[in-house]
Amino acid sequence: MSPLATETRTAPASIPQGPHPEGLAPVLRCRKLTKRFGGLVAVDQVDFDVYPGETVALLGDNGAGKSTLIQTVAGVHRPDGGSIELDGKEVEIRSPLQARDLGIETVFQDLALCDNLGAAENIFLGRELPGKAYRFLPGLNEARMRSEAKSVLSELHINIRNLDAPVRTLSGGQRQATAIARAVYWKARLMIMDEPTAALGVPEQKKVLSLIEALKARGVPVIVISHNMQDVFEVADRLFIMRRGRAVADLRAADTNANEVVRLMVG
Numbered sequence: 166m167s168p169l170a171t172e173t174r175t176a177p178a179s180i181p182q183g184p185h186p187e188g189l190a191p192v193l194r195c196r197k198l199t200k201r202f203g204g205l206v207a208v209d210q211v212d213f214d215v216y217p218g219e220t221v222a223l224l225g226d227n228g229a230g231k232s233t234l235i236q237t238v239a240g241v242h243r244p245d246g247g248s249i250e251l252d253g254k255e256v257e258i259r260s261p262l263q264a265r266d267l268g269i270e271t272v273f274q275d276l277a278l279c280d281n282l283g284a285a286e287n288i289f290l291g292r293e294l295p296g297k298a299y300r301f302l303p304g305l306n307e308a309r310m311r312s313e314a315k316s317v318l319s320e321l322h323i324n325i326r327n328l329d330a331p332v333r334t335l336s337g338g339q340r341q342a343t344a345i346a347r348a349v350y351w352k353a354r355l356m357i358m359d360e361p362t363a364a365l366g367v368p369e370q371k372k373v374l375s376l377i378e379a380l381k382a383r384g385v386p387v388i389v390i391s392h393n394m395q396d397v398f399e400v401a402d403r404l405f406i407m408r409r410g411r412a413v414a415d416l417r418a419a420d421t422n423a424n425e426v427v428r429l430m431v432g
């Protein structure tokens with residue numbers, strides 16, 4: 166399949182089909198999304214869709230604009246142009262907190278978790294049960310949050326012995342797993358992961374990949390940035406390739422291979 170320039174994406178015949186049935190509405194639809202840093206156009210009029218239950222790998226050389234694109238979707242950056250729709254409704258995402266309220270969960274290096282809190286508290290961060298009563302009946306609700314946290318972690322076969330241990334003391338893989346458990350527990354609309362396996366040892370990488378599959382099995386679409394081609398082809402249904410801020414290709418994983426992807430990345 167030939168790479169698809171953004172300019173030609175409006176020609177229906179040449180739009181590559183994702184793994185979704187014809188006509189399924191995208192969960193995320195970005196149109197002409199643009200983000201500048203001073204004179205630099207980090208994300209240049211990018212059209213990017215994500216459909217229910219698919220895993221999309223976002224690929225490109227260093228500086229291609231991958232992180233900026235997803236951070237714009239995650240409310241870290243405000244776009245300078247274009248639009249973002251969630252389930253067909255245009256949204257303005259002003260902050261990472263608001264992104265979470267809209268059902269966008271993220272795993273970035275720093276942003277995802279509160280380091281000084283435990284795994285259970287992180288799962289319920291900002292959404293403590295059952296609201297106001299929490300302040301007056303901490304014992305009761307803490308018990309329930311802990312048991313709910315325990316059950317979602319065990320459902321995902323995530324092993325964290327001490328749910329109260331500050332997550333900064335957990336391994337990288339356990340931290341990722343905590344963020345993924347949070348996305349599963351709250352039925353995230355969209356999960357975004359920037360280089361989730363980059364800092365992990367091999368067993369933990371495998372665990373994160375299996376958790377991506379678990380998210381997918383629950384219908385949560387995942388956007389994952391990764392430099393690891395093997396990981397990419399293991400989990401991704403679709404590959405979206407950027408170069409110097411622009412979208413250059415949007416391919417089904419089954420229709421391409423690592424060599425072609427690298428060629429597209431470097432241009």
Ligand SMILES: Nc1ncnc2c1ncn2[C@@H]1O[C@H](COP(=O)(O)OP(=O)(O)O)[C@@H](O)[C@H]1O
Pocket residue numbers: 202205207225226227228229230231232233234
């Ligand atoms: N906060 C920022 N301020 C200024 N320039 C930035 C900032 N973040 C990213 N950039 C620049 O935007 C471009 C895209 O960066 P980035 O989105 O991090 O690329 P990628 O994640 O694909 O490696 C790069 O040239 C980078 O230097």
Ligand SMILES: [Mg+2]
Pocket residue numbers: 231232233
């Ligand atoms: Mg990046």
